[in-house]
């Protein structure tokens with residue numbers, strides 16, 4: 181059986197495996213397309229639209245997040261209703277088409293840094309929970325932890341400015357403490373030219389901004405950590421705010437690819453984490469269109485009174 185499995189594993193990839201013919205799952209994805217930061221608005225369309233967008237954009241793995249832990253139970257309920265042959269465990273869901281939806285959550289922590297956990301949602305965390313409490317809980321439950329848009333100011337400038345030296349110190353401390361366990365995000369919504377314009381506007385208002393290309397900053401930071409012996413890889417994702425059904429097709433704009441193995445969401449998550457921290461993956465660093473960004477994020481954040489759920 182072991183020999184057969186090995187033979188099967190080395191043979192299979194998405195194009196050659198006829199899913200559903202004799203194996204209900206695929207065991208290896210040679211080059212899975214993965215977007216771990218997607219905010220669905222499930223009051224406006226159904227989970228089948230999300231799955232349709234995964235197929236249309238060729239996205240093999242997503243993590244769906246909200247700013248609390250309520251989303252994943254709803255996703256599970258709707259997926260099992262629409263696709264009863266799905267396989268579900270704590271890490272997420274394997275769809276009958278062989279794609280995966282991971283259990284995920286985004287957090288605003290006490291330090292005002294944002295976090296993503298993929299493969300587990302910490303239920304009790306809120307805005308007053310220290311970042312290390314969320315990280316410890318998530319890691320203990322097998323999750324991948326990502327500090328998302330780490331150099332974006334979530335406090336004073338509605339994401340337009342730079343972060344304080346104190347926060348930079350906290351990111352460095354977390355990166356050293358959790359080396360090999362925590363990743364950093366390259367964010368597909370942080371379009372440099374738009375942030376450069378915002379920086380100009382803030383500077384006109386006498387609000388100094390030290391840098392605008394926060395993705396460049398995160399890559400420089402990760403590189404300097406590596407030189408000092410700390411492993412905090414950078415993962416590209418979209419941070420898609422899919423406020424409408426058509427927004428879903430922006431999924432996977434920024435993503436990474438890697439080889440995944442496993443028959444269950446838990447196994448695939450383990451395989452993904454292992455590839456990430458061995459740095460055996462490739463980022464695809466693409467930005468969303470400016471019009472999408474304006475409608476999906478900028479206007480809701482600038483005018484939160486006019487938009488339901490401006491952030492997620």
Ligand SMILES: [Zn+2]
Nearest residue numbers: 217286419492
């Ligand atoms: Zn987000």
